[in-house]
Amino acid sequence: MAVSEYNQEMEFFVDMQRCIGCHACEMACAECETNGQESMIHVHYIDRAVSVQTTVQVCMHCDEPACATVCPADAITKDNFGVVHSANTSRCIGCSNCVLACPFGVPIKFEESELMMKCNMCYDRTSAGKKPMCATVCPSQALYYGTREEIRKRRPESVPVNTFKFGELEVKTKVKIMMPKGATKIIVD
Amino acid sequence: MYRLVKTLNRQALVNATVSIFVVIAIVIAGSRNLQNFDAALVAYLFGTVFAVFGIAYRYSVWLQRPPTRLYWYRSWQFLFSKNFIPYALRSLKLFLRNILLQRFIYPRGKLRWFGHLMLAVGCVLAFAITIPLTFGWIHFTLDPNSISTYNAHFFGFVVTSFELGTPIAVITFHALVWCSVIVTIGAVIMLRRRLTDGGLIATQTFEGDWLPLFLLIAISVTGIGITYDYTFLQGRTHQFMSVTHAITVILFLIWLPFGKFFHIFQRLAQLGANIYKVEGMKRGMAVCPHTKEEFASITHIEDLKNVSKKLGFDFSLKNGGSHLDLSPEGKRSALAKAHYKARKESGKFFG
Ligand code: SF4
Ligand code: SF4
Numbered sequence: 298m299a300v301s302e303y304n305q306e307m308e309f310f311v312d313m314q315r316c317i318g319c320h321a322c323e324m325a326c327a328e329c330e331t332n333g334q335e336s337m338i339h340v341h342y343i344d345r346a347v348s349v350q351t352t353v354q355v356c357m358h359c360d361e362p363a364c365a366t367v368c369p370a371d372a373i374t375k376d377n378f379g380v381v382h383s384a385n386t387s388r389c390i391g392c393s394n395c396v397l398a399c400p401f402g403v404p405i406k407f408e409e410s411e412l413m414m415k416c417n418m419c420y421d422r423t424s425a426g427k428k429p430m431c432a433t434v435c436p437s438q439a440l441y442y443g444t445r446e447e448i449r450k451r452r453p454e455s456v457p458v459n460t461f462k463f464g465e466l467e468v469k470t471k472v473k474i475m476m477p478k479g480a481t482k483i484i485v486d
Numbered sequence: 487m488y489r490l491v492k493t494l495n496r497q498a499l500v501n502a503t504v505s506i507f508v509v510i511a512i513v514i515a516g517s518r519n520l521q522n523f524d525a526a527l528v529a530y531l532f533g534t535v536f537a538v539f540g541i542a543y544r545y546s547v548w549l550q551r552p553p554t555r556l557y558w559y560r561s562w563q564f565l566f567s568k569n570f571i572p573y574a575l576r577s578l579k580l581f582l583r584n585i586l587l588q589r590f591i592y593p594r595g596k597l598r599w600f601g602h603l604m605l606a607v608g609c610v611l612a613f614a615i616t617i618p619l620t621f622g623w624i625h626f627t628l629d630p631n632s633i634s635t636y637n638a639h640f641f642g643f644v645v646t647s648f649e650l651g652t653p654i655a656v657i658t659f660h661a662l663v664w665c666s667v668i669v670t671i672g673a674v675i676m677l678r679r680r681l682t683d684g685g686l687i688a689t690q691t692f693e694g695d696w697l698p699l700f701l702l703i704a705i706s707v708t709g710i711g712i713t714y715d716y717t718f719l720q721g722r723t724h725q726f727m728s729v730t731h732a733i734t735v736i737l738f739l740i741w742l743p744f745g746k747f748f749h750i751f752q753r754l755a756q757l758g759a760n761i762y763k764v765e766g767m768k769r770g771m772a773v774c775p776h777t778k779e780e781f782a783s784i785t786h787i788e789d790l791k792n793v794s795k796k797l798g799f800d801f802s803l804k805n806g807g808s809h810l811d812l813s814p815e816g817k818r819s820a821l822a823k824a825h826y827k828a829r830k831e832s833g834k835f836f837g
Contacts, residue, residue: 313821313822313825313826314825314826314829314835314836315836329685330683330684330685330688331684331685331688331689332685333594333595333685339814339815339818341815341818341819343819343822343823343826344776344819344823350822350826352818352819352821352822354818354821361798363794363799366553366794366797366798366799367553367790367793367794367797367799368553369551369553369554369556369557369755370554370752370755371548371551382689386594387746387749388749388752390752390753390755390756390759391590391756391759392557392755392759392762393763393782393786394553394790394793396814397782397786397787397790397810397814398790398794398799398810399814399817400801400809400817401817401818401821402812402813402814402815402816402817402818403814404814407593409590409593410590410591410592410593410594411584411590411756412590412594417689420688420689421684421685421687421688421689424688425688452837453837454834454836454837455837461821463801463803463809464800464801464802464803464804464808464809465800465802466799466800466801466809474825476825476828476829477828477829477831477832477834478832479832480828480832483821483824483825483828484824485809485820485821485824486803486809486820486824
């Protein structure tokens, strides 16, 4: 890939607790040129019956991506920067394995075009040293793209965590979630 | 050498070897013991045999991956079930719609669909003509009783005759020129996209995306060159034209199993994925415990639990359930709830 300035000091930090459900990221995501004007980010209520809290989900860019592993068409690849790319359009057969296997519920299958698409952290922008669209517009910094130093100063009471437990399974990711100080992992269920 | 052979995949090697024997057998049978085989095309034949070996090899390796093997197995199982007729008809319909007309590309972009269709139609037609020619299945002879009637032979039998200069003769002898024109139009449309689309510019690679298009254009242009040479240059540049054309075609054939063109063979799996979805829906849908809505077939979820476990992703939970029982929205909510819980326990939601 025509990579010139991928700045690996910059990292993606997510804090769903800060999401106010404004959907600005959703609009911004559709501007990303790699998605063909489709929004890939997920914003929704967690459980509308009991709370108005919303959550936001980008691709976590797993170290060992379940999506790519279960893909029968070898359509999903991870590059040297740890970015897990959207399905290769010539290979994807639209089977939805990735949609159902991703532990974070990220990929989206477009039925009409028999194609899966997902967040690739705005590769057109990040590979040119820019921030992903969503992180540039998030008013509450639920989505933050910057250096570790910056986030440490802004959130002195929190730490970035990238280890997730699903039962016995441990998943590590490139994208981090901001957790209370002292936390080393998130136990999902 | 022995070590190299040892690293190869055994089953794939067997399949690939068997397929080249099949090719050789049908070449011998179709050309009537090589009587009708055109020796000028021998380099193309070697290229084709290599391509068949490579494709069979890669396809066999591909089928050994657990998710692919599962789809392969399920596709045939569901096709050859009591619903054979409806599934066969459905597959035929989808084959026409999505494989031949490539309608699934249409929603991704009209011009993109048109460009890709041109590429595909041109290539498939060209293969349909050149493979039988290379295999010696088709050849043309001048009728012994005439100086202007050509006989077309298929498998050694005369199937049709036509007069030189008639429309049918022009179409037959220039069919590959039309294919080249169609492929070039398609390739130019696709090249234009690659030059102007910001998303493609960011993610494309030279060998993965540009080279295939260059190769197709090179094959088309050198192919047209051969016709141009004998039509307008009295064959003066024939050797140059035919050698450059042969080189580009053989490069294409050698590269067919490894590069982007392999998707031509993978694409058929889309038909299997469709039957899988339809049969799965019939067998019953899974309901997400979080959203309380149907989101996928039970068959799919259960198959995926097994396959992902085989691949080192065991999503089983302590309560006997599985993280995969949740729909994508359910999974996102589960993560958000876990995050909320951790924040709550710490006594601080922000900061
Ligand atoms: S979060 Fe999901 S889609 Fe993203 S890399 Fe991991 S498994 Fe794949
Ligand atoms: S939908 Fe496409 S990318 Fe996803 S697993 Fe199936 S073939 Fe692979």
